[in-house]
Amino acid sequence: MAAGIMLCCTAFHASAVVNAEKTRVVFNSGSIAESLSLVNSEKEPVVVQVWTDNGDPTVSPDKVHTPIVINPPVFKMKPAEIRNIRLLLVSAGSLPQDRESVFWLNIYQIPPNTETQLKNEKRVVLPLKIRMKVFVRPEKVGELKESDIQKLQFSIRHDAGSDKILIQNPTPWHMTISSLKSGQTELSGVMVEPFGRQLMEIPKDQTTTNEIMYEVINDNGTRWSNKKMYADGQG
Known part of the structure; x- marks a missing residue:
């Protein structure tokens, strides 16, 4: 019974804190750098970690290797802050030259307080991860029409x-x-x-x-x- 009461009194808060200006990033022919704007909510600061993967979301950032480097990879954002990150294509030569390649961008956000108390209600704030596609187009492949x-x-x-x-x-x-x-x-x-x-x-x-x-x-x-x-x- 006690465990049931605890579950009833616990609310899991998982609304997005940081959001991106667009839903995908595209490296068109000849591009080696693209930018993405992130905006934090007006309520609280947040720590953000950003990395790319090959399509498996379970692989940790330190064990995944892609030709795309993020700058900066880890940073803090103040309430209502807008931050630009840079995606750098550093080794496109190993990619197929007759077709588009796809990678995944991870935006992992950790609110500073993982547990808060509000009106006798216990709230657990969960870390969140946004994933979006990153397309890389070689010189022979133009824009999608x-x-x-x-x-x-x-x-x-x-x-x-x-x-x-x-x-x-x-x-x-x-x-x-x-x-x-x-x-x-x-x-x-x-x-x-x-x-x-x-x-x-x-x-x-x-x-x-x-x-x-x-x-x-x-x-x-x-x-x-x-x-x-x-x-x-x-x-």
Whole structure:
């Protein structure tokens, strides 16, 4: 009973303290440095650690290696402070030259007081981590344009006992599809690698039509919409 009372009196506070000005960072052809503005809330100071990884969020910063260096990697922010960080591309020569590469930026924020007392309510303030994509485009790969999302190809595959939508990406860009709908079928978002393919299973209680509508997230973090016809039974 005592343990139950303690749980009832404890509130876990996990609202974001530091936020970024955009949802992704893009190194376009020839760029070796990009900046990102962070803004702290007006309520309290915070300690921030920033690093990049290869897609595995469980790897600690001291054990991950990417061609991107962050400056500064650790810093304090005062209430309402705006801070610019620099992302430096230091070894792009090892990356593929015919397609875009992707890394992940981690913004780890630790409020100064992990435990506070307010009106007899115990609050535990949890450290928070924001993750966003970092795209690196070699010299031969230009900027992503709205017309490029029309190059995505969709078809239906009939595998043993289940139907799937096959998405093929013939472009050198990562295509981040935020929504996909065909008939009664609505599927969650997915990122398809350059020159890659992705299979999305169709729930058995849903049906599709011969038209598919989808949205792709662009460099600005907004969405481009498009619709296409696709052939049943291909793939």
